Amino acid sequence: MQISILAIDVIMHRPLHYLYFVIFILCCSIIVPRPASALMSIEKERELGDRLLLMVKSRTTLVEDPEIVGYVTDIGHKILRHVNGKFFHYRFFVIQDDSMNAFAMPGGLVFIHTGLLENVDSEDELLCVMAHEIGHVQGRHVVRRIEQAKRLNIATAALAVAGFFLGGARGESSSAALFASSALNASIALKYSREDEEEADRRAYQWICKAGYDPRGLIYILKKMQRYRWLGSDTIPSYLATHPVSSERMTYLQNLWNQDPCIQKAKEDLFRLRKIQVKARTLTEDPQVLIQRYTQELKATPNDVFILYGLVHSLLAAQEYNEAIKIANRLVSVAKDRPEFKIDQGQAYLAAGKYRQAISIIEPYYKRHPWNLEAKFFLARAYLDQGNAPGALPLLKSLEKSWPDPTPIYLQMGRCLSALNRQGEAHYYLSRYYDAIGNQQAASYHHKEALKLLPRDSRLYHKLKKTTESKKGDKT
16 A cells, blocks of 8 residues: 555656556556466456556546547557457547657557657558557556566565655755666566567557558658657657667568568548648647648638638637637638538537537538537537537437547536436536546545435446445455
8 A cells, every 4th residue: 555655646746757667566566466377367457447547647638629539549440340359448548748659558548649640641650550559458568567577575666666756856865866776677677578569560460451551650650750759758758768669670570561561452531630630739739829820821822721720720729719710611611522620610609609500500410420429529518508408418328338538428418417407417427527537526526416316226326336335445
């Protein structure tokens, strides 16, 4: 328990580049003691993944935009369709951070930074990176590193965490340097070995070929990272730090291609990728700077749909809603062959509080494209904000099952059920929402209220009771 407290203190007060090491220590504290020959069970790894997801959410900004998250999830599922014997229900997330990075955690969690998303030149490059990350998860490489670390006793692990925390401070005593050295030596255990990288490459190669893509995309993106030497941000180590690229590995990847080349059959949707990249940029850069840039660029190319699109979302980020509506109307007029821009037009009206107009735009599009999650989400929001909670509820229930990260859906479900005077259910979803974003005080309040108000024989009541018992078990 002392280790967990120390680790949490590091998580709450240090940037996320400490996360991999803290994962290592936390995992040791969670799974020891175990039989010497046994790996962590799949169920335990899933539980660990849930814990780690909360950690990442507490220290990063996860993108909740349905179009961006949906795109990355779609790419991930192009790979997963060809993965036999999946251990986990994979979940895909996008971190709002401008470093070129991606990583996977135990339990099937795959994270892509907006910096990587913005700088790939093709869908193929992104898919190859994600396939490699899934290869590490399927190989259970992090868990195997944890297994090797079982030889660390509690005292040594606690010393390493303390040294890692103190070693980064300016003006520490010479003993802190010793502690930091111990921490560094311990943290090496988490790095992927050459065998891990080759195994992930082999797995990824097969899946990429079956999906109809070019596995050399991984070589291209790694060479690009080496060329620019982008070493990441203050939050998560760069891709090159966690996946060191040696000349031997490059040769190995090229040899895989020479021995078994595969023809690229899948048709890439470069328009969709470009659209996603523009929107991602509006999340990471100063909207006022972007507004000036896009406005200037429009003078040279007034009908460029990507510039208009970027300007719409920059204006929305700057809360200049009326101007956003004006540009969105212009975008839809210019891009008549791209009806998906209707969603952005409706979003602009929704942000401006013009719910009736938003519904009149999004509702017809949704009826023609009922599979579009983004349209469903904004239509539900428009219904709810207009006061039509009965209309919003079935849409939100559907999204709860299909949304990549249901956290924003929990919030809207809580609002919707409260408007329908179904307070027990409303408190249940609000407790899920606040628990997911790490606000334990609010989560605890809604949890208790839900237990008071929900019928004892209801499904949600039993789910809450199960959660309560699970948390008591964790404390024990």
